[in-house]
Amino acid sequence: MRSPRVPVFALSFLLAVLVALGGSLAPLTVSAQTDPAATAPVPAAPSEGAPTPSVPSAPPQTATPVAPPPSAPPPAALAEPERRSVERLLGTLADEGARTRLMDDLRSLLRVAPGGEPAPEARNDWLADVTQSLGALSAGVLAMVGEIERLPEQIEYATASLSDPLTLERIARTVFTVAAVLLGALAAEWLVKFLLRRPREAVERRVVRFWPLRLLLVIVRILLDVLPIAAFAAAAFGVLALALVDMGFVVRLAVVTVINANVLARIVIAGGRALLAPSTPGLRLLPLTDESAAYSFLWLKRFTNTGIYGYFLLRTFWIIGLSQAAYLFLGDLLALLLAGMAIVFVFQVRRPVAHALRGRDGAPGNFSRFRRHAADFWHILALGYIVAAYLVWVLDMPGGFAYLARATLLSIVTIGVLRLVLHGLDRVFAAIFRLGPETVVEHPLLEERANRYLPALRRVCQAVLVLVAALVIVEVWGGAPFEWFASERGQGVLGRVVSISIVVLIGVFVWEIASAFAERTARRRPDSTRLKTLLPFMQNALRIVLLTIAGLIVLSELGVNIAPLLAGAGVLGLAIGFGAQTLVKDVITGIFILLEDTVSVGDVVELGSHGGLVEKISIRTVHLRDFDGNVHSIPFSEVQTIKNMSKHFAFAVVDVRVAYRENIDDALALMAEVAADMATKGPLAATIVEPFEVVGVEALEDSGVWLRGRFKTRPLGQWNVKREFYRRIKGAFDARGIEIPFPHTTLYFGTDKKGNAPPVRVLSNDAAAAEAPTPSRRRAALDAAARAPGPMIEEHPGAREREDDTSLIPAVDEQTPR
DSSP, rough: OOOHHHHHHHHHHHHHHHHHHHHSSOOOOGGSOOOGGGGGGOOOSSOOTTTOOOOOOSSOOOOSSSOOOOOOOOOOOOOOHHHHHHHHHHHHHHHHHHHHHHHHHHHHHHHBTTTSSSSSOOOOHHHHHHHHHHHHHHHHHHHHHHHTTTHHHHHHHHHHHHTTHHHHHHHHHHHHHHHHHHHHHHHHHHHHHHTTTHHHHHHHHHOOOOOHHHHHHHHHHHHHHHHHHHHHHHHHHHHHHTSSOOOHHHHHHHHHHHHHHHHHHHHHHHHHHHOOOOSSSGGOOOOOOHHHHHHHHHHHHHHIIIIIIHHHHHHHHTTOOOOOOHHHHHHHHHHHHHHHHHHHHHTTHHHHHHHHOOOOOOOSSHHHHHHHHHHHHHHHHHHHHHHHHHHHHHTTTTTTHHHHHHHHHHHHHHHHHHHHHHHHHHHHHHHOOOOHHHHHHHHHHHHHHHHHHHOOOHHHHHHHHHHHHHHHHHHHTTTOOOOOOHHHHHHHHHHHHHHHHHHHHHHHHHHHHHHHHHHHHHSSSSHHHHHHHHHHHHHHHHHHHHHHHHHHHHHHHHOOOOHHHHHHHHHHHOOOOOTTTTHHHHHHHHHHEEEEEEEEOOOEEEOOOTTEEEEOOOEEEEEOTTTTSSSSEEEEGOOOOESSOOOSSSEEEEEEOOOOSSSSSHHHHHHHHHHHHHHSSSTTTTTEEEEEEEEEEEESSSEEEEEEEEEEOOTTTTHHHHHHHHHHHHHHHHTTOOOOOOOOOOOOOOOTTTTTOOOOOOOOOOOHHHHHHOOOHHHHHHHHHHHSOOOOOOTHHHHHHBBBOOOOOOOOOOOOOO
């Protein structure tokens, strides 16, 4: 073990000498300040295991010498009435109930003021205690000022006393005795330390990783450190008991106080050395670095020496004559010094402690987040504890330190229990809300919805637990929140909170049911643009309704008068209704058009005089793009009729005209032949869903006969079928020699009386006629051209077929399509 530093023992020796000097110079009346326990004789050298002598536990209430009471005359004999009164009084005092009644009557008499009115009762709360403590502090300051004013008189008295040879001789003997006590104690300590040197070195050389064995070695080391200190105390008290010089009771008691201070300070330092192990990392119990351990041990010694030596020094000065008020004031100054040292220490270790509290960066978990937050303000909490402890000491609050310790311990226990409960809550959530593979396959939306609300539910439960823990901590520190909740006002607040929670839960429940229905409907029909348009609108409308109703109920529960809000909302809605009639009409008409599925994105429609592909539908307008690429935006309020050309099927109606000289049956048969060829071969075979329907002669026109037929096609295929039929029927008519008439004028040259027309001169080109193909070759070429497929174009790019016609509002009389 290292030898104690020289300044500590020099300070102890100097302190003992000053105490001896002050005790030798103090007047004899000083001994009357000590409490009754101080009049007991100082024990002799303590035997092994005997307790160390200690100073009085509390200062006396006065510092003035106590004069002996004057001799009182013997009591006179009592008369018979007086004797009976005394006997009745003794009987009353002997009876517990009667004595209590008597004391209550006496207190009632004391509470009545001289004027006859009851005197106000004295306050018995913390404010009264603080006021009384402040008064005592002021009295201490005044007493200290008085001690300073008496300092010249004390110096003059000491100077006069030092001129007396007997006083000087007594001081020399006292100083010699004190030196002998300390030197004997040091010699005994050195001898024990020398004998225990090798066992201690053997213990310090051990490096043990097994924690229980390390703890056992630390206990052995503490014993090896305490044994020399015990030898020092035993030798000091033994030499002091065997001293031949009569130092007086006050000086002897002051020297004992100094020895106790030295022993107590060294025991505390030895315990800190065993716990921190600044020079032996192998025996260190705490997870500290060598630098942190050495720094902590340095501050431990500072606090120990300052606090213990300062306290016992004040006790010694009080024993040798310091007034009680000055003693209390200097004690407050010592506490202020220790509080300042503690504040400096907190600021110096702020960052290392914060780094240790944060732990690993990015660690998950609520407790890790709590540690990261605590690392930012732990020093503020520590400073608050230091200030609170100092105020408790200065104001002398009864039970203040016990209250702080109890509240702190209960707060730590509450936080620990909260951590365990939160950890158990996470495990419960993980076990209960775990879905099996079969459940996920059977209900695919359940996992998604559970994952959406599980974190929110977990956070709500955690918030409730944290709130309860916070209320418990406030209750521990004297806030009495549960008492307030039990009151009428608190119950009212709790009732409002419960009502608001129920409203919120109902709103969330309704919203989730609507969202589940919307998601399921959208999953069943993922390509429905009508649902993509309607569902967000309906969800937003439902969200606005729920938020409005829930908000009004919450405001009502909070005590806000919602009648003006409802009236204002009604007036505003009426004004909007009158000012935006067209807008309302657009929205309502659009909703019903979308619900009935009359128009959808991708349809080819005609809305009044506008036609084209539906590119976009909002809640109040529809956007069309025509064949020329122009976009038309049409409000629903202007839509009177809707012509949809892309639902279920379409008819490609074809009109053909032939000359009057042609055979109508041959022409119709040729039309059917060409249509049959288109339906069986070529790229449009899949578009035509039913055989060609010959309608017949539609009309007899000026230039020819109008023939009509039609194809039943898939939606949006009627235009290509019609174009292809016209191309093929033209080639077929040319190949068969069937004339397709065109508008012409008949020239009439007139006739003579005999009925003969004048001759017409006709010129023919023999060369051109020779080069013209023969009728058979021309007919074969036309026939081949009629059977070859022509070019195909897309009438409305982006258009789609309408196969699903399930409307949300079915018609009253709906005919099944053929």
